[in-house]
Each structure stands twice: as C-alpha cells, then as structure tokens.
Amino acid sequence: MEESQLEGENAMSGHIGLRGKAWFQALTGQNEAREHDDPASVLTADALIGDEHALFLCVIPNPGSRFPCVRDGQVGLDEGYTLAHRVREALNADKDKPKSQKRPIIAIVDVKSQAYGRREETAGLFLAAAASSDAYASARMAGHPVISFVVGHAFSGGFLTHGYQANRILALDDAGVTIHAMHKEAAAKITRRSVADLERLGQQIPPMSYNVQDYAKLGLLHQLLHVESPLEPNLSEVNEARSAIIAAIVDARKGPPDLGVRRESRAAQKSRSAGNAARALMEHQWKNA
Amino acid sequence: MIETNAIPAFVNRGSFIELNGRERAQALFDKGSWRELVGPFDRMVSPWLPMQGVAPEFDDGCIVIKGKISGKPAVAISLEGAFQGGSIGEVSGAKMVAALDLATIDSRDGKPTAAILLLETGGVRLQEANLGLAAIAEVIASILELRQHAPVITVIAGTVGCFGGMALAAGVSSYVVMTREARLGLNGPEVIEQESGKDEFDASDRALIWSIHGGEQRAGMGLADDLVEDSVDGIASAVQQFVRAGKPAQHRSEQVELYRRRIATLDASSQIDPLALREQWKSLNSKGRTQ
Numbered sequence: 324m325e326e327s328q329l330e331g332e333n334a335m336s337g338h339i340g341l342r343g344k345a346w347f348q349a350l351t352g353q354n355e356a357r358e359h360d361d362p363a364s365v366l367t368a369d370a371l372i373g374d375e376h377a378l379f380l381c382v383i384p385n386p387g388s389r390f391p392c393v394r395d396g397q398v399g400l401d402e403g404y405t406l407a408h409r410v411r412e413a414l415n416a417d418k419d420k421p422k423s424q425k426r427p428i429i430a431i432v433d434v435k436s437q438a439y440g441r442r443e444e445t446a447g448l449f450l451a452a453a454a455s456s457d458a459y460a461s462a463r464m465a466g467h468p469v470i471s472f473v474v475g476h477a478f479s480g481g482f483l484t485h486g487y488q489a490n491r492i493l494a495l496d497d498a499g500v501t502i503h504a505m506h507k508e509a510a511a512k513i514t515r516r517s518v519a520d521l522e523r524l525g526q527q528i529p530p531m532s533y534n535v536q537d538y539a540k541l542g543l544l545h546q547l548l549h550v551e552s553p554l555e556p557n558l559s560e561v562n563e564a565r566s567a568i569i570a571a572i573v574d575a576r577k578g579p580p581d582l583g584v585r586r587e588s589r590a591a592q593k594s595r596s597a598g599n600a601a602r603a604l605m606e607h608q609w610k611n612a
Numbered sequence: 613m614i615e616t617n618a619i620p621a622f623v624n625r626g627s628f629i630e631l632n633g634r635e636r637a638q639a640l641f642d643k644g645s646w647r648e649l650v651g652p653f654d655r656m657v658s659p660w661l662p663m664q665g666v667a668p669e670f671d672d673g674c675i676v677i678k679g680k681i682s683g684k685p686a687v688a689i690s691l692e693g694a695f696q697g698g699s700i701g702e703v704s705g706a707k708m709v710a711a712l713d714l715a716t717i718d719s720r721d722g723k724p725t726a727a728i729l730l731l732e733t734g735g736v737r738l739q740e741a742n743l744g745l746a747a748i749a750e751v752i753a754s755i756l757e758l759r760q761h762a763p764v765i766t767v768i769a770g771t772v773g774c775f776g777g778m779a780l781a782a783g784v785s786s787y788v789v790m791t792r793e794a795r796l797g798l799n800g801p802e803v804i805e806q807e808s809g810k811d812e813f814d815a816s817d818r819a820l821i822w823s824i825h826g827g828e829q830r831a832g833m834g835l836a837d838d839l840v841e842d843s844v845d846g847i848a849s850a851v852q853q854f855v856r857a858g859k860p861a862q863h864r865s866e867q868v869e870l871y872r873r874r875i876a877t878l879d880a881s882s883q884i885d886p887l888a889l890r891e892q893w894k895s896l897n898s899k900g901r902t903q
Contacts, residue, residue, distance in 0.1 A: 453783025598706030
C-alpha cells in the first residue's frame, strides 16, 4: 500500500501528461497537434478503432505555452476552445450520417486541473470550459459514442472540460490514477484539515477518496482496466485497452445518449441512493404540481 | 433639516440580494402559481455531511419551485449561498438534475418549460467531492438537453458569486443575468492565490476581483446578457423578458470559432487589462450584430 501510494505521489508531482501522451501514441500511432494553429498541448488524431475511424483527443503539458498557468498540463483557454473546435468538426462532418455511422470520439484523460491564472479568468476561462463540455455533450446527444479513458489524473475543471461528458468512462486500475474534485493539498487547506486527515476520511467516505477503486464504487465508471505498465504499455496491454474501448463503444450505441447509466448502475443504486431517492420524489411531486 | 423626499430610490427598492435562496425563487413567479418540490418537510438530506460532523439542512441548500412566469410554465432552482457556500452535493445536485430533466420531458411533450437557475455557489461541496463533481457534469448535460427546447436562464445576483464547476453551468445557459454585486468565474480569487501565488492574484484586492469577475465586466464583455440593479422587480422583469424571448438562435457556448479567434489574438505576454479587453470585445460584439 505504502509503495503504491508513493507512486501516486510521484505521479502527482512530475509525471502528469506523460501517461496521456504514451497511451495516445500507443492507440493512434500519432503524437502531434493537428495543425500549426492548434496549441501543442492538444493532441488530435483520426485513427482506427476496430473497423471504424475514431477521433482521439488528449491534453498534455506544453512547457512552451504562451499562457504560464497551463504549462504543467492544466486545461486553459487554448485547450478548451481547441477541444471544442475539434469535436465540433467531427460533429459537423458526420451530421448527415445515420447514428450507427457517427464516428466514436475518444478522450484520453490525464489532466491536472483547470488553469489557475489571472489571464484565464480575465478572458473568461469558464466559457472555454463550457464550450468544450458543450461540444462533447452535443456529440454524445447526436449519437456519437463518446468514450473517456482515464489513464492518469482527472481533476475538477480539467475533467469537466475534457472527458466528463462521455457516455462511458474507462479508467486504469492503478495507484497513479486519480479522479477527484481537487488535489489533496488544496482540499486539505480549504476544508481546514491535514492531508493525513483527508486520507483517513477518504477511507470511510468513498466520494472523498483519492483511490480509483473507491471511485469505481460510486457507479460512475463503465470499467476498470488493470495493466502492469501504465506508463509504457506493452502491445498486449494496448490491445486489451483497445478491446475494452470497442466494447464500450458498442455498449454506448445500444443505450440512450444521456448520462442516466451513471445513476442507474448497480454500484450507483447503492452509493447514490440518497440522490436517487431525491430524484424519485421529485418525479412524483412534479406530476402533481 | 433633512427633507423626507430626499430618501434615495435604492432605499425603497426591494433588494433581491437580501432575500434568501427560497424567497428569491418565489419572487420570480406569477402570484399564487407556484409550489415548492422536494422541500424541507421531505427531509432529503446529505448522508455525507453528518459523517463528518457537519449539520445537514433539510433542503440540502437547493430549492426547487415550479409554477408560471408571465403565464408560461417554469421551474426555478435556487442554491442557498448561506448553506455550505451554495456548494453542490449529491442530493442538491440530484434535485437540480431531476428538475431540469422533468422540464425537458414536459418541453418535449409540447409544454415548453423554462428553467431559471439562481446560482450562488463555489462549486463542488468538498465533503462530497466526487459525487459533487459528478453531479455538476450531470447538471451541465441536463441543461444542454433542456435548452434545445426551452430557455435556461442563469441569474447571479450576489453576494457569493458563481464559481467552480457551476460556472460551466452558467456558461452553457441560454441567458445570464447579473447584478454589479455578482461575480462569475471558474476559479475564485482565493483559489488562484493559493495555487499560483499572490503575484498572480491578490485575493484581498477587491477592485481587482470585481474588475475581472464582476457583473459589469462580464456583461460588458458579452459573457452575460443583462446587467440589472439589485431589485426584486428589476430581476423578476429581466427573467420574465427572457422567458418570453424563448431560446436564442445560437447559444454562447456554441460560438466556438468566434471565441477561439478572440483568444488567438490575446497578448498573453503580460496580465490582460480587464477594461481594455471589455472595450475590445464590446466593439467586436456590436460589429458582430450587424453582420
């Protein structure tokens, strides 16, 4: 446990984005931004998944970004609008195709957070994030299978911008994978607790945990994938991931294009019972109001 | 001698900001037309707060009222800024999502039902962390569904402001109404100062905060649709106007190319002067309208 925690800490300090890039390259054979006017932080590729072409997107660190507060892999203004642009491009290209032929959109997720910067706030970062969220969700509602594959970090505004509107979410079962609303140090400061207290609470309270296995208990994930080498996946691991993504695409196409599965899954029926009860009561009272 | 008729108008104007979340929602509806759903008597409380020694509230800080505005079906969802900073937890989030989804179902069935979101919130409730973040993703998804059929109107009156993931909810809304006292942004000043340092953002500099996040700035830039005075009548009439207007031809968060171009031309080599940016975008907006 101690060792795996250590790996998690290392991933937090120095390796963010490396996993994203490694998996993007492994799954698409490409590792570049689409065009010169796309920031180097947004990787885009059209690549085969199974027997169809899919759009793959990934946000990686760009140490040379003109915006200082995104250089470690945060999602900022350029990233939000570029993601939105690329997703809408696919949406428009497939708009006259039947639902079964709309291309899958695969978000490979390893994002630190949103950018914590004054430039970003001044120019309305919330709208860039909203535009990207809107594009992913619009693609999903139009019938594109949108699959999110979390291979590293998926934090707060970063995940809302890139990945959280997917029909199905896959994640690596690994100590270096963290899905959370805020990183430990900041959450501890804001809630006036020590990091140790926060970790202890996470063991008792699954929604507060930083462990991806606890996250899986919430019922929001489609599948956890175990691999031995998440930083440098070998061929069989890449093939396994590819099969899991293909299965998720098939499953997404069979279901409704909304996010209902996240509250109806067996795990969610248990972990989200209070929210589900509030929803059921709202449905009942709405009819009579 | 003080003359009695010298009382300034704002003294007699009913303040909207001084109302609590429930009173704010009630104030928007046609008289006698509304009813609160899943209210405090239903005692739908957060299961996670008591486990951490925090007293829950019977409405979980989210008030849902259904009724009529200007004679049209509408639902108001109001976040109580005085309870846990208006934060989104499992139950408050589920109430919000359910109300939006039910408005979508009614709208699809031929009864367009507008939603009014009264947002005073810092975003995710950290005591419910991942269920709060998941709820926000679902709120965004449900707004995007509903706005295809009926307008979703976000009102940020003050004084908490609208921050964190819920700023994306404002971002995907059909219309945003703000007062001068209101603020809108992804990261609040304290969070930026904590994460990037005081040089990046001095959270004690109130003039700086309002110059960036304030309602006058957001409306001036075209990131909010209406700037209204803090009065019950003023805010209610702005909401009525947008309910009657119905959904816009294009939503702001769909205008990707417009904003992508604007961001591409930003000079990021130093901090951006908020007022200069406002003037620049304002002139672009007025040109855009004539195109």
